[in-house]
């Protein structure tokens with residue numbers, strides 16, 4: 001399979017300049033071509049092909065089951081729908097936790113088979129050998145600290161992270177190490193706003209928060225959550241910009257009524 005690899009308008013240099021100029025970065029997830037076209041057309045800076053696809057697209061309760069092949073399928077669809085935004089793809093659970101060569105091979109597959117612009121990796125110091133190897137191969141890497149859903153069985157729940165001093169200190173150190181290693185950005189999930197602001201001041205690379213307060217250089221949300229498609233999920237950090245669950249349910253309900261009553265199709269809707 002051949003994939004057209006092109007440099008889109010938003011690059012790692014654009015993102016670095018945005019941090020330097022104090023311009024906030026807007027990031028959202030997408031998992032398919034149609035949503036990517038909408039999100040990109042609306043002017044988003046970064047599209048994340050998140051492993052949250054395991055939850056949102058496939059109905060799993062954790063992000064662990066999604067495979068590298070499935071991430072590649074989602075990411076290549078997103079890339080085909082994206083003209084301007086930087087596309088970053090989650091390395092799925094297990095790909096970076098062992099041999100660095102295995103991690104590099106997975107990252108190369110993502111770049112070659114999807115045409116994406118970079119990868120995101122959950123974890124800090126313990127993953128540095130893999131992260132450095134991938135960066136050395138010329139692949140942009142975004143870090144992810146705080147609540148890291150791939151470690152959910154170790155964390156024991158989706159609550160706020162780094163409330164205690166020891167965990168906050170580890171997060172600060174991990175953030176500095178990731179920046180020194182050459183990561184182009186860092187996602188911080190569900191940590192106290194003051195800690196996220198401190199990290200953002202200390203490191204030169206852009207920080208993107210989800211449930212990490214206003215002091216980050218940018219924000220990310222899961223697109224289905226902020227559009228109100230996913231009805232049951234309403235954490236404190238989520239601002240819902242639409243109620244598409246209701247709008248879609250009503251529209252589909254009208255269609256069902258119209259088909260059943262014979263109102264659809266009418267004279268103009270047939271050949």
Ligand code: KIV
Nearest residue numbers: 029050051052187220
């Ligand atoms: O997979 C995902 O959607 C993410 C975001 C929550 C940052 O990692």
